[in-house]
Amino acid sequence: MPDTTAQLILTGGPVLTMDPAAPHAEALAVRDGTITAVGAASDVRELRGPRTEVVDLRGQALLPGFVEAHGHPTIMGLAIAPPALDVRPFTVPTGRAVLEKVRAAVAGAPGEAVAAYGIDLLLQRDLPFPTRELLDSLSPHAPLVLITNSGHAAYANTAAVRAAGLTATTPDPAGARFVRDAHGEPTGEAHESAAVIALMNTVAGDRLDGANVARSLRWSFEQHARVGITTVTEMAAEPRLLPALRAAAEDPEAAVRVRAYMMGTPEAAADPAHRFAGHAPARAGFGISGVKLWADGTPWQGSIATSFPLKDSAAARRLGLTGCTHGTMNYGPGQLAELAAAFTAQGFPLACHVHGDITAEAVLSAYEKAAGPDRLRALRPRLEHCGALTPDQFRRAARLGATVSLFMDHVRWWGDVLADDLYGPQAAARWMAARSAVDAGHRISLHNDGVCSPTDPLSGVATALTRRSHPGGRVHGAEERLTLDEALRAVTVNPAWQLHLEHETGMLRPGMRADLTVLNRDPHTVPAEALHDEVHVTATYLGGRPTWP
Structure with missing residues (x-):
């Protein structure tokens, strides 16, 4: 008879399974990376053998491993893993401190290219606009590039512009652009992925060396495991970095499972050999989940198409x-529809970056033209971020068979910016309208978007409950709050479903992978306003293997 004794038993605390058939349990057993029993402690203890490891939770709560629905582990490793220059507002809150760090980096590496990731002109209020002249004064001879926290814009000095080969005749990449002066010359400012990457390449240097990429990815994976993440989505997989990402994720000691969406280029859309190979099973450390498109940009650059104006x-x-009242899209509606149709015909599930409500109309129309509801429901095409989507648009998306993932911590970090500086209180109140999405019938996910906010699923959960901004604590759109159980499902079972992993991960049920997160306490015992400060991850397991601490 096969050996059914457990290799690992966790008991002594509440088990929150996310399984609607049995939402609560007392203990859980694991063998060969798979959950073999969930239920009463007395029943699970019967599976104990002489070599079983028994973990006493001591009142802590056991949940499914968190699933980061929209992450950027590769960029996270390359942009902010030490010794990279991390100047995001969460780590460097003032513009003065940003410039001090950049000056020190340039002085410490004379003649070498320098990149700084994470400037935010809306949160680092005293940071001067990073003109080419300012950056030339900081680094007169070697390339210097400052990338915004959103990743949707970058600013370069003259040396970097020259290294990138940018001139008045350089064409704008598809879906991106180089800002130009009155004579058509590049100013050093770039918007959207392809243009930003062109500038980043000038300062990448040996960061793209195989050993450095592998080391950066290990660090990135560990940062995800520290906050309870067991599956992370790479939402902008670059072909040239794909082998390194695959190798890192397939390492038997990798701290997370990775599912990647490839960058959707017109060249890939036109390639008849470009076909979706199918979803990898959860036991595989790496798999391709689809193709990513960017329909618009970011509110922090005014590059989203909205029906309501920007404030003066x-x-x-x-x-x-x-004079920029509404922002623009990266692609015209016709281009977007053509790309969506091409990738859908190739069999790829689509994920489309969309913030503006006008952009959302174009994305939904593109999905509708690409396939009928039955085909779309099978593919589960996604809308990413969804800042300004309306209740009607959430309902339309649900009818079409599309699904949505919300960047909930936009409200936490930029809620006051939306209300006071960019669009006004009404827009801020409906930003990331999670309640509207759930009421429309969506299995929503919440995400942190890689480096764009601190990677922490519990922060998104807390924001979904309170809709409070940081640091002032203003509430933006109380009517769009979620319940705790809805928010927890949005970082576990729902994103697992969006990645076609729902039969193997996302809940605690016999036969599923033993992806586990341990919290210091049951979040149901904490007031919503205190959850962010009082609840934290104490342990993470991937397939029953501890990945943190």
Whole structure:
């Protein structure tokens, strides 16, 4: 007879399974990376053998491993893993400190290219606009590039512009652009992925060396495991970095499972050999889940298409948005529809970055033209971020068979910016309208978008419960709050479903992978306003293997 004794038993605390058939349990058993029993402690203890490891939770709560629905582990490793220059507002809150760090980095590496990731002109209020002239004064001879926290814009000095080979005749990449002066010359400012990458390449240096990429990815994976994540989505997989990402994720000691969406280029859409190979099973450390498109940009650059105007505020003027009332899309509706149809015909599930409500109309129409509801429901095409989507648009998306993932911590970090500087209180109140999405019938996920906010699923959960901004604590859109159980499902079972992994991960049920997160206490015992400060991850397991601490 096969040996059915457990290799690992966790008991002594509440088990929150996310399984609607049996939402609560007392203990859980694991063998060969798979959950073999969930239930009463007395029943699970019967599976104990002489070599079983028994973990006493001591009142802590056991949940499914968190699933980061929209992450960027590769960028996270390359952009902020030590010794990279991390100047995001969460780590460097003032513009003065940003410039000090950049000056020190340039002085410490004379003649070498320098990149700084994470500037935010809306949160680092005293940071001067990073003109080419300012960056030339910081680094007169070697390339210097400052990338925004959103990743949707970058600013380069003259040396970097020259290293990138940018001239008045350089064409804009598809879905991106280089900002130009009155004579058509590049100013050093770039918007959207392909243009930003062109500038980043000038300062990448040996960061893209195989050993450095592998080391950066290990660090990135460990940062995800520290906050309870067992599956992370790479939402902008670059072909040239794909082998390194695959190798890192397939390492038997990798701290997370990775599912990647490839960058959707017109070249890939036109390639008849470009076909979806199918979803990898959860036991595989790496798999391709689909293709990613960027329909618009970011509210922090005014590059999203909305039906409501930008405010004429000092902050908007500082960003150069004077006279820019509504923002734009990266692709025309026709281009977007053609790309969506091509990738859908190739069999790829689509994930489309969309913030503006006007952009959302174009994305939904593109999905509708690409396939009928039955085909779309099978593919589960996604809308990513969904900042300004309306209740009607969430309902339309649900009818079409599309699904949505919300960047909930936009409200936490930029709620006051949305209300006071960019769009006004009404827009802030409906930003990331999670309640509207759930009421429309969506299995929503919540995400942190890689480096764009601190990677922490519990932060998104807390924001979904309170909709409080940081640091002032203002509430934006109380009517769009979720319940705790809805928010927890949005970082476990729902994103697992979006990745076609729902039969193997996302809940605690016999036969599923033993992806586990241990919290210091049951979040149901903590007031919503205190959850962010009082609840934290104490242990993480991937397939029954401890990955943190």
